[in-house]
Amino acid sequence: MENQSYFLDKNLALLLIVSISLLFTLIGIVYSKKHQSLKNYLTAGRNVEAFSLTTSLVASALGAWILFGPASAATWGGIGSVIGYSLGTAFPMLALIFLGSKIRKIFPRGKTLTEFIYSKFGKKLFKLILILTIFYMFIFLCAEITAVSLLVNYISGTPLWLTSILVIITTLIYTLYGGLRASILTDNLQFFIVLILLFISAYFINNTNSYFVSFDIIKNNSSHLLSNKYIPNYTAGLTFFIAVAATNLFHQGNWQRVFAAKNNEVLKKSLLFSFIIIIPIVFFMGVIGILAISIDSKVNPDLAFFSILLKDRTEFLSVLIIILAISLTISTVDTLVNAISSIIVVDGKKVYSNPNQKNYLQLSKVFVVIISIVAFIISSKGFSILYLFLLADLLCCAAVFTVFYAFYQKKFKESNAVTSILLGLFLGLLIFPDPNFSRSILVGTLLPFDLFPQIVSSSLLFWSFLLATLGPVIVIMSYDSFKR
Structure with missing residues (x-):
């Protein structure tokens, strides 16, 4: 050097x-x-x-x-x-x-x-x-x-x-x-x-x-x-x-x-x-x-x-x-x-x-x-902190819809907000890739790669962010529909 x-x-x-x-x-x-x-x-x-x-x-x-x-x-x-x-x-x-x-x-x-x-x-x-x-x-x-x-x-x-x-x-x-x-x-x-x-x-x-x-x-x-x-x-x-x-x-x-x-x-x-x-x-x-x-x-x-x-x-x-x-x-x-x-x-x-x-x-x-x-x-x-950065991003993605949607709701239960965020985190973390970006908790660890289409197994980061973001949306929309 x-x-x-x-x-x-x-x-x-x-x-x-x-x-x-x-x-x-x-x-x-x-x-x-x-x-x-x-x-x-x-x-x-x-x-x-x-x-x-x-x-x-x-x-x-x-x-x-x-x-x-x-x-x-x-x-x-x-x-x-x-x-x-x-x-x-x-x-x-x-x-x-x-x-x-x-x-x-x-x-x-x-x-x-x-x-x-x-x-x-x-x-x-x-x-x-x-x-x-x-x-x-x-x-x-x-x-x-x-x-x-x-x-x-x-x-x-x-x-x-x-x-x-x-x-x-x-x-x-x-x-x-x-x-x-x-x-x-x-x-x-x-x-x-x-x-x-x-x-x-x-x-x-x-x-x-x-x-x-x-x-x-x-x-x-x-x-x-x-x-x-x-x-x-x-x-x-x-x-x-x-x-x-x-x-x-x-x-x-x-x-x-x-x-x-x-x-x-x-x-x-x-x-x-x-x-x-x-x-x-x-x-x-x-x-x-x-x-x-x-x-x-x-x-x-x-x-x-x-x-x-x-x-x-x-x-x-x-x-x-x-x-x-x-x-x-x-x-x-x-x-x-x-x-x-x-x-x-x-x-x-x-x-x-x-x-x-x-x-x-x-x-x-x-x-x-x-x-x-x-x-x-x-x-x-x-040190490479890209992985931690992506993890921090995932946490925010799981919370973003719940927190800001609630701004426009007069009545919104805290328990529903916490549940939706935790569900988003759970879904996102299941698919979130390991530090080598080769497998996740669900794909390649709990279940073999063969059970998943290539578009999922080759794009784990994308699907983890998508699930973390959409999971809370589904929970809140379902709750609102049921309430009506």
Whole structure:
């Protein structure tokens, strides 16, 4: 490994990481000094305007994962996965136009989705969704830190632990100090940095490697990825849409911004613009994956985007990618950190038996530091957390219909909600593939493969998400029909 040639000098990479991280830390701290209150920490004073809210929503949604996920999925899931990823990432913005406005009307002083669930349903469902939400955001945090650490290591050979600890510490400093106010301000800056760098990337891909972007090379080498007869185009597309859309509806960072909007008009406008902006960005990153696999069938799917952009080993583009990746990561990590902290501050008292004896703001910061240490350990080892990410997605899929359908029902029993979610989880977990994606509890373990058609045994992930999502729908619809 010592003789391996990298795209960028390690010292320059470290200088970039430290400079970018400290810049956002300094900006966040200086700005937050004028806004030191719990109200600003949790909801930014509930007076965020459309421009700031839009840029914050987009920057928070587009983490370092967009440099890996869409392109990687496209190398085997084709154009269907690209469409599914794009719509799945953007769809929550559209859904929140209706869900967010309704909750703001019912619960005008709200701060979290979980406190609304507690007031409407009760403690059992509240605890289930609270655990689900924190688990999902923790996995998301690990994924972001791992992704950027692996990328910087790939480009410059910088040790994983070094990138990880620099990003985590600097982000924690300004986010735990300034809260949502600081997160939104830095998101505003990161939005423009990311947008400019993505345009530069697109320009270089189109001009430096103009033959790469020709669809002829896709038709000649990977036509199946565009074919309407290629089954993964449908199964992968639906899987990614369901998984990504469902999980983001439980993202406390999104709900914080719903409650932070100055009014419903600002909220609707910001969410609509965010929806429109997110789709082409994720779609572009996905199409790059199809181009990469068409050019080189042996390309590492996770590095598909970089295999094209760094083909000529340009130092300028290597610098650009590190700036892009660090900015994307920090914008997402500060959102996750503040989101997890806000849940503990607001909902912690509903869990403890002596709620008035604790300082929940202090407790939330200690809790965030602890899970950040765990995230550091995971990311510094370079573990693949895709499997855990998919498991977290499955949990959200089992809960999504029940929770949000109930928003529009005047009478909805908590016991029915918990039962439907648990049934969805049970059905999904029966088909959910093992870490090798070769078998599941039901298919290939309890029952032999021969009993199942190939479309089931070869698409376990798809069917697990479908059953986890539709199971609760069937239970609730059946109950409603019986009640009538």
